[in-house]
Amino acid sequence: xxxxxxxxxxxxxxxxxxxxxxxxxxxxxxxxxxxxxxxxxxxxxxxxxxxxxxxxxxxxxxxxxxxxxxxxxxxxxxxxxxxxxxxxxxxxxxxxxxxxxxxxxxxxxxxxxxxxxxxxxxxxxxxxxxxxxxxxxxxxxxxxxxxxxxxxxxxxxxxxxxxxxxxxxxxxxxxxxxxxxxxxxxxxxxxxxxxxxxxxxxxxxxxxxxxxxxxxxxxxxxxxxxxxxxxxxxxxxxxxxxxxxxxxxxxxxxxxxxxxxxxxxxxxxxxxxxxxxxxxxxxxxxxxxxxxxxxxxxxxxxxxxxxxxxxxxxxxxxxxxxxxxxxxx
Ligand SMILES: NC(=O)c1ccc[n+]([C@@H]2O[C@H](COP(=O)([O-])OP(=O)(O)OC[C@H]3O[C@@H](n4cnc5c(N)ncnc54)[C@H](OP(=O)(O)O)[C@@H]3O)[C@@H](O)[C@H]2O)c1
Numbered sequence: 001x002x003x004x005x006x007x008x009x010x011x012x013x014x015x016x017x018x019x020x021x022x023x024x025x026x027x028x029x030x031x032x033x034x035x036x037x038x039x040x041x042x043x044x045x046x047x048x049x050x051x052x053x054x055x056x057x058x059x060x061x062x063x064x065x066x067x068x069x070x071x072x073x074x075x076x077x078x079x080x081x082x083x084x085x086x087x088x089x090x091x092x093x094x095x096x097x098x099x100x101x102x103x104x105x106x107x108x109x110x111x112x113x114x115x116x117x118x119x120x121x122x123x124x125x126x127x128x129x130x131x132x133x134x135x136x137x138x139x140x141x142x143x144x145x146x147x148x149x150x151x152x153x154x155x156x157x158x159x160x161x162x163x164x165x166x167x168x169x170x171x172x173x174x175x176x177x178x179x180x181x182x183x184x185x186x187x188x189x190x191x192x193x194x195x196x197x198x199x200x201x202x203x204x205x206x207x208x209x210x211x212x213x214x215x216x217x218x219x220x221x222x223x224x225x226x227x228x229x230x231x232x233x234x235x236x237x238x239x240x241x242x243x244x245x246x247x248x249x250x251x252x253x254x255x256x257x258x259x260x261x262x263x264x265x266x267x268x269x270x271x272x273x274x275x276x277x278x279x280x281x282x283x284x285x286x287x288x289x290x291x292x293x294x295x296x297x298x299x300x301x302x303x304x305x306x307x308x309x310x311x312x313x314x315x316x317x318x319x320x321x322x323x324x325x326x327x328x329x
Contacts, residue, residue, distance in 0.1 A: 026283060140262075
């Protein structure tokens, strides 16, 4: 798969392009940036072409697919342009700024028979399958609740996440991880029971928040996210017999061995799992879908697209119902 990159973004530099470079099925052909100097820095490291501006990259005939690591508010516009140019698309999370925008992208991709994926890399780590197996085996008992959090300390003031016009805010950036965790274990039929957002007094940008969800099964979920806490990236499944917790759940290093902690009445068991490179697995899986004839019409892709839309439907509902508390910031 020959891929082009729209934006010399930090996540592309740190995680995604190294993974693509390590994947034998992917050829990184070009990186486009608004500033040619930024594009050249990437081109030098990854041995590809540097392109000035995003549109010229989409016009290249030597590219099958496009990776879009732009600020959230630009995902819809550039993913749509890429799909209209006949390119498969791997777009950063969240797929768009709202469910309506995500549905439009899904319609475009479906009509064109192109693969459209959201780059939620943590979902490609096999630890979550191990958690699911324990859940199904009955070790936790009857599942009662799920708790998930992604909180990070404050970012540099100029970060894109602090710019409302670029789709900044903690819910779309960090909150989508616990949301997606809840969907991973409880399915798509989640109702938003309540939410709070701590918002910046100057412009209403959400700095952190909490959400309560209820699944049709009766299982409840509580989620926390934000840019104003000590770091935590964890989730727990709490059942009638035990509670299972895993830390560093969203961005583990490729050589990090994840642990599951099972707390039962009689004590705590630690289960160490093998390390896995979720970044490589994610991009390799995308390349495989692009190479597979008719994959874009299959049930797997339809399921992934529906998950991306549901995530944003939940985010839309949270924004609509949240109690906002203004804070300085
Ligand atoms: N999947 C993950 O694990 C993960 C982790 C972190 C971030 N992300 C996602 O990746 C995306 C980028 O995040 P990042 O941390 O890499 O951000 P970043 O370093 O600030 O990169 C943003 C990119 O957007 C481009 N851009 C275009 N218009 C812009 C504008 N008006 N203002 C600022 N930048 C503009 C810039 O490209 P030029 O090079 O053209 O200037 C820049 O390279 C976000 O959607 C974020 O949610 C995903």
